[in-house]
Amino acid sequence: MKIAIASGKGGTGKTTLSTNLAKYLSKEFEVVLTDLDVEEPNSGLFLNLDEILEEDKFKMIPKWIEDKCTLCGICQKSCNYHAVIQLGEMILVFPELCHSCYACSELCPEEALPMIKQKMGVLKQFKTDKLNFVESRLEIGQEQAVPLIKETNNFVENNFGKEVLKIYDSPPGTSCPVIEATKNADFVFLVTEPTPFGLNDLQLAVETMRELNKDFGVVVNRSDSNNKLISDYCDSQKIKIIANIPNKREIAELYSSGEEIYSKVPEFAVELKKIKSFLINELKVD
Amino acid sequence: MKIAFTTKGINWDSKIDPRFGRTEYILVYNEENNEFFNYDNREIEKEAHGAGPQTSQKLFELGAKILVTGNGPGGNAATVLEKAGIKTFVGAGEMTVKEAYEAYQENKLNELQWS
Numbered sequence: 232m233k234i235a236i237a238s239g240k241g242g243t244g245k246t247t248l249s250t251n252l253a254k255y256l257s258k259e260f261e262v263v264l265t266d267l268d269v270e271e272p273n274s275g276l277f278l279n280l281d282e283i284l285e286e287d288k289f290k291m292i293p294k295w296i297e298d299k300c301t302l303c304g305i306c307q308k309s310c311n312y313h314a315v316i317q318l319g320e321m322i323l324v325f326p327e328l329c330h331s332c333y334a335c336s337e338l339c340p341e342e343a344l345p346m347i348k349q350k351m352g353v354l355k356q357f358k359t360d361k362l363n364f365v366e367s368r369l370e371i372g373q374e375q376a377v378p379l380i381k382e383t384n385n386f387v388e389n390n391f392g393k394e395v396l397k398i399y400d401s402p403p404g405t406s407c408p409v410i411e412a413t414k415n416a417d418f419v420f421l422v423t424e425p426t427p428f429g430l431n432d433l434q435l436a437v438e439t440m441r442e443l444n445k446d447f448g449v450v451v452n453r454s455d456s457n458n459k460l461i462s463d464y465c466d467s468q469k470i471k472i473i474a475n476i477p478n479k480r481e482i483a484e485l486y487s488s489g490e491e492i493y494s495k496v497p498e499f500a501v502e503l504k505k506i507k508s509f510l511i512n513e514l515k516v517d
Numbered sequence: 518m519k520i521a522f523t524t525k526g527i528n529w530d531s532k533i534d535p536r537f538g539r540t541e542y543i544l545v546y547n548e549e550n551n552e553f554f555n556y557d558n559r560e561i562e563k564e565a566h567g568a569g570p571q572t573s574q575k576l577f578e579l580g581a582k583i584l585v586t587g588n589g590p591g592g593n594a595a596t597v598l599e600k601a602g603i604k605t606f607v608g609a610g611e612m613t614v615k616e617a618y619e620a621y622q623e624n625k626l627n628e629l630q631w632s
Contacts, residue, residue, distance in 0.1 A: 316574050318577055318601055
């Protein structure tokens with residue numbers, strides 16, 4: 232079972248929910264939490280786990296071999312992302328724009344654009360008892376999150392069997408990194424907050440999930456007297472609200488010091504229990 | 518000398534388009550024969566990525582040696598402009614083409630220094 236924790240708006244509580252839920256569920260299930268917010272992974276700050284693996288991740292980019300090039304221009308025409316530009320007698324490659332599709336390299340009749348490795352980030356794996364944690368961190372200067380998210384997903388697929396409950400902490404927003412992080416999930420929890428901004432971005436996230444044909448539900452964080460804002464929308468759209476995490480100063484204080492919340496705030500644990508019941512009863516996690 | 522302007526129209530009184538990569542038009546003024554050439558760049562709207570390098574390359578193909586624009590190019594576009602040897606002047610975003618040309622002649626625009 233793969234579940235993704237996502238949101239339209241940033242700062243709604245994806246990581247708070249992901250880390251606490253992963254710890255809570257790991258008391259009963261074998262769990263792997265994966266932080267796919269590779270531009271700024273922070274789940275690890277809330278987990279005190281032992282690092283067991285670290286490996287560099289690479290993407291492939293073309294390198295121009297001037298001596299072999301006949302300046303035919305095929306490479307530049309084949310690039311959908313304008314990552315290869317011909318300028319008179321020069322071919323310029325922009326690694327940040329390159330999507331590693333190999334088109335220029337494969338179509339070059341002179342083999343003047345071989346693909347070479349470029350480090351894009353570092354993946355780390357941690358484990359303590361039944362809780363596994365995987366995170367990837369993009370190298371400074373790298374602009375594309377998607378290739379690293381893809382590699383990280385592959386790592387989790389290859390290293391954890393079907394019996395392991397997989398939780399993915401997604402990046403915020405509704406753009407390519409979110410699509411990549413949620414497209415393989417069996418279910419997506421959209422975290423939001425009862426503010427106009429939270430509602431607006433929830434609506435965008437809902438549209439995205441519908442476009443992807445995903446099963447999803449909503450978790451309201453910092454739930455308070457304004458909750459009607461979200462519940463009216465969810466009712467009208469027939470979207471299930473699975474949990475309401477209360478707005479409590481104590482939760483914010485524990486979060487700010489990187490501490491586990493559910494074991495100290497019973498109201499928080501009650502909401503995690505609702506999510507667990509949902510996973511067991513509706514999604515048939517066993 | 519061919520001078521390129523990023524513009525929102527195709528004559529002297531058109532506004533400069535302050536954007537570089539996604540400029541609507543490129544207007545090229547050839548100082549030697551007093552001729553104008555305009556290139557409709559609006560297709561660039563459809564491109565999600567790489568607008569800057571592409572527009573830079575177009576300037577190279579059009580034979581421009583000088584670029585007068587508004588906000589200036591981003592990093593990738595700047596790399597292409599530098600390699601193409603196109604001197605780039607910024608700060609004309611609020612002007613018409615005519616005003617921008619005069620400002621360029623009077624050295625009132627900032628030339629970008631490639632680092």
